[in-house]
Amino acid sequence: MSGNILKYFSVIRGYRRPFPDVLSSRSIHRSLLNRVEKNDVDDKPVKFTTSAAGKFKAKMALKEDDNRLWYEPIVITLSLSVFLLYFLVLREENDIDEEMFTPLYNRIAGLEQVQLKSVIDHSTNKEEIAEAQKRLEEIKDEK
Structure with a gap:
């Protein structure tokens, strides 16, 4: 069309x-x-050494683009540097940044219990199962 x-x-x-x-x-x-x-x-196989694939060099595929402007690497490096400087050094933390560091268990109610039960059901490590059962008992006592 x-x-x-x-x-x-x-x-x-x-x-x-x-x-x-x-x-x-x-x-x-x-x-x-x-x-x-x-x-x-x-139906005959193609001989690799006489084919075009045999003459192909990896450098041909990795060849740099000659149409690049001389100042392009400088602009990219400067832009990336300013970006990193702002976001890693100058910018102050806000409430969203602080929220990202709160554990997932504090955000979703009951998630820790479900994961502990899954560890108890599927784990083969006896020490891990014992720790999970102990933590599950602590959570039940807190409620």
């Missing part, structure tokens, strides 16, 4: 469509089928 809209848009504006037909999935599928039909696929 978007291809149809682009056709009408190009006719109205009087210039070629910005996206060629090659980008449609149907045309990509057709071109792949044509390539497979043109190339007779042999």
